[in-house]
Amino acid sequence: MRLLVVEDEARLARALRRGLTADGFTVDVAGDGVSGLDRALTGQYDAVLLDVMLPGMSGYEVVKRLRAEDSWVPVMMVSAKDGPYDQADGLDYGADDYLTKPFDYVVLLARLRALLRRQSDPRPPVLSHGGVSLDPATREVTLDGHGVSLSRREHELLEFFLRHPDRVITKSELLDRVWDARGAYDPNTVEVYVGYLRRKLGAGLIETVRGSGYRLALLR
Amino acid sequence: MRLLVVEDEARLARALRRGLTADGFTVDVAGDGVSGLDRALTGQYDAVLLDVMLPGMSGYEVVKRLRAEDSWVPVMMVSAKDGPYDQADGLDYGADDYLTKPFDYVVLLARLRALLRRQSDPRPPVLSHGGVSLDPATREVTLDGHGVSLSRREHELLEFFLRHPDRVITKSELLDRVWDARGAYDPNTVEVYVGYLRRKLGAGLIETVRGSGYRLALLR
DNA sequence: GGGGGTGCTGTGAGTCCGCTGAGAACCTGT
DNA sequence: ACAGGTTCTCAGCGGACTCACAGCACCCCC
Secondary structure, rough: OEEEEEEEHHHHHHHHHHHHHHHOOOEEEEEEHHHHHHHHHHHHEEEOOOOEOOOOHHHHHHHHHHHHHHOOOEEEEEEEEOOHHHHHHHHHHHEEEEEEEEOHHHHHHHHHHHHHHHOOOOOOEEEEEEEEEEEEEOOEEEEOOOEEEEHHHHHHHHHHHHHOOOOEHHHHHHHHHHOOOOOOOOOOHHHHHHHHHHHHOOOEEEEEEEEOOEEEEOOO | OOOEOOOOOHHHHHHHHHHHHHHOOEEEOOOOHHHHEEEEEEEEEEEEEOHHHHOOOOOHHHHHHHHOOOOOEEEEEEEOOOHHHHHHHHHHHHOOOEEEEOOOHHHHHHHHHHHHHHHHHHHHHOOOEEEEEEEEEOOEEEEOOOOOOOOOHHHHHHHHHHHHHOOOOHHHHHHHOOOOOOOOOOHHHHHHHHHHHHHHHOOOOEEEOOOOOOEEOOOO
């Protein structure tokens, strides 16, 4: 279980890291709102412990932006404020639970566990473009509603395209990111697989940009 | 949204019913632990507001028995006690959130909404999918109404699949969660057991996702 | 309109993955 | 001790997948 602790008070951050590590979690610490948001978006965390009073960007703002970016990682807010309306605010911005300082470590742990227990099965959002949609969770791909069966490579290639629309993608980038090795393969391999996808999903989906690479067709 | 309020203080119960009804909930009230447990088990509630100090059976006991009966309805505990260990106790018995008296109605409402939001997918006591159903309490499995006898491993594997529909499950995840040890077993073991389940429950139930793992077949 | 370069596609070989039957080891109840 | 059931490994098979190759089509520039 990986946790991100966003807390600027160094003493408290150290204590939390020590305690939570001892209880079996892997803990990363961020010291301000901006880097906290950044790491929460890029790292694969099971939960985020988020202070409200932070330099740079408040905890409210962080959780709001997380939700705006479609990240549904469970967030527990921690604050020295204890007025009832503050609590309601934090929850309405999208936090999942709320704890006021000073808090008892036992309580933190129990609520953290409750949070992880009920949010154990988050679902990544479905990617779609035109009539094509791809569900990363079920590995299901549909074209205009009917299922299409793709091999593993085909699926990963399509997923990469769908995650980077509005951009030309070079063959060497694809070999790097989808095939995991730039030098080992012939660029023609990419051409072959783009051909497979076109055959299964329609020739118009992926456009060739001669001399540069490919990009998803613009929607009409 | 249907709520069950288990509270013996008549004044507070009336106030809660009035407020929550005004906010759009359908509210039932139980006055003691035994009838509260009974109604929570039989009625289809979206959440339960549960006092700790109750005549007959304490709130702790109620939530413990609910969970033992595999009822995963969201439970918010309410208590006059406010020591940290009491909170931890309630959460460890399986409550999802905890509120101490006296509480602000705005806070109650916000946390209740947060609770309902994240637990929008309560687990039904009996798992079923297509013609297959599995009762975790009795360990009974039926296919189109007739009983099927499964060994322990087969049962646990099936239960894991049924608890995670709409998702691809990798062999290493299964070894981790059903076999309790990732490294110790051959991935082929999983293939063998999937084969057993298919033989007993029909080949169509579990689909192979080549290169990734397995998933429950989509229902038509 | 010709030529070079770039991309597309049919063919096929080798590899990898998943399925299955057989059987050894173990556990459990009689 | 024995029988029956269960768990897991192993080896072989068949098919899906991956990828290289080679020839062809197309585009662009001259």
